[in-house]
Amino acid sequence: MSSTPRPLPLPAALANDGGRQQAATAIDVARLAGVSQSAVSRTFTKGASVSKTTRAAVMAAAAQLGYRPNLIARSLITGRSNIVGVVMAHFDNQFFPPLLQALSFELGKLGYHLLLFLIPAGADFEPVLDDILRHRVEALIMTSVALSESRAELCRAAGLKVLQLNSRTDSPDIASITGDNAGGAATIAAYLAASQHRRYAMITGMDDNSASRDREAAYTRWLESHGLGAPTRIRGDYSLEGAAAAARTLFSGTTRPDAVFCVNDHTALAVLGVARAEFGLEPGRDVSIIGFDDAPIAAWPEYRLTTYSQPLAALVDATTQALASLLDGTGAPAEQVVVTGQLVVRASARRPATGIIRDGDGREIWVPGS
């Protein structure tokens, strides 16, 4: 712990107001420095003109009073709060906390902080939106919750700029950043076909989720168009309990699938547990289970989950770019960005004879034809 000098005692008027300390204001600083309030304001405004002596007096007074320029007051003048709202649901899904952290770090570098709105599963989003609109956030990142057309209209009317991360709406006006749901699901189907499976299944998420719909459609389309028929599909609900129940139904049927695509890693983790503990099925040998996300936990030795990745760095990079374009208000059309991933090969699904290579990070990935 480094030792820093103790600040000077506060003037009595500031230090003692019935037991509560109020933050020092620009007026306090101006009074103590013996300068005008405008001089204080100019000292703290980038590029504004102020003499050396005035600046020195202001800085000394500010340090003594613990004064910080008030971003809230400033936001009323500049229209900028430096705050971005983030709405997130399914926070128990192991993919989301790392995504939130990556967003926080990268937006932090740009001077933005996150006002967090976590939504309980199945909760109505309307009251939260009301709440968000009452705070002056500069933009809103909707993660894993889709904005309906009527709510998008509300945001537009209130001047709130919105982008979707990890889901999309049908509106071309709202920018979205998603992983490669269609490409990834088709790759998973191709991988399972290359490793000689016979009975394909999928545990989906909820139908109101675009990622689940897109993955289901592409997986089904690939299998059907390659003469393998439509997969058995069963609904999960993004909860571990829902996924486990879906797995029990699948595994106790008369024609047990030998290849199960789980809509995301969170679902797959529960399915792995049910396969092993309740049915004595060893993933990768007796049944192939594949996820989607490549959440950090997918690599842990207890899971070794084969999965299609949604690369965090690239997702967050695309998000900050989309945000910058939203905020500078050039009126460029909203982009629908798709970030491609890789089929990361681990132990939970049977491996095909060819196509597995090692990438620059030392991971095994599947690149058919390589």
Add this chain to the structure above:
Amino acid sequence: MSSTPRPLPLPAALANDGGRQQAATAIDVARLAGVSQSAVSRTFTKGASVSKTTRAAVMAAAAQLGYRPNLIARSLITGRSNIVGVVMAHFDNQFFPPLLQALSFELGKLGYHLLLFLIPAGADFEPVLDDILRHRVEALIMTSVALSESRAELCRAAGLKVLQLNSRTDSPDIASITGDNAGGAATIAAYLAASQHRRYAMITGMDDNSASRDREAAYTRWLESHGLGAPTRIRGDYSLEGAAAAARTLFSGTTRPDAVFCVNDHTALAVLGVARAEFGLEPGRDVSIIGFDDAPIAAWPEYRLTTYSQPLAALVDATTQALASLLDGTGAPAEQVVVTGQLVVRASARRPATGIIRDGDGREIWVPGS
């Protein structure tokens, strides 16, 4: 998707300003409603007097313009932003995202939202504190990061109210809410002793963390005072890699411990993996491994971790109470609240012959003498 009527088109002056829509202001609403700006303000202030017709005109205009009372402007008048800052480190630790979610839900019920400051492991906290002070948050919850005395002084000078969650400082002026670090660690020592172990070890966290220090001291004290000698202690660093390295050192020594207390569940998860995959040791049979936290993952079938719990609901409840007491500024002395947990019995440590009972939630817990 429910169909809601589309709002009326916006007045041209609002809808068309070079491609950008600005949020409607109270002035816009007053103009459209044909009332004074003060009437608009009164309509949106709880308990303020306003006639029925005026209120109706204001509400109709507000709906048409998508107007929302601006909490930021209001916060300048009332001094309230309804925003609480949360600083969190070690976000990859499975205990913290559920803690953040519980905080978000409970504070949300009280009308507060969280401005999130995630700190990279080992990062300097000083610039973040600067940033926090520039936003007008009503209070700051420091989670798993301890505020040094010099920084506490900075916060006091700036009028920022702070409380510590899951760690404490040595200052009696700063309220803290922690789990029962001393009681929990002593209970773990007693549990391991009751199940007849011989060589005790502990993998700690970092020494600058009060929770790690308190747990280490109590574990050591219990063992020494019961004639079992000081445990082998080895430093982890709260990362999975650091925990795995510590486990390798412990397990490859000449006198391998048969009882390992891991400073938290996060550490224990890595140790379980190393024990099984690298040393062929089955936890609960060949070696006993106990964690601290009872993060949700501790109950998953791949881990079945015996651990001392830090009950989320009670921690968050104590936090909201401490926060309320801080914010109403009665000047009551800062409380150091300790939330007790339970030794939750699962499969990763050998069970003692007596004392295991089932609690109301169906969990097995250890209550010596029961």
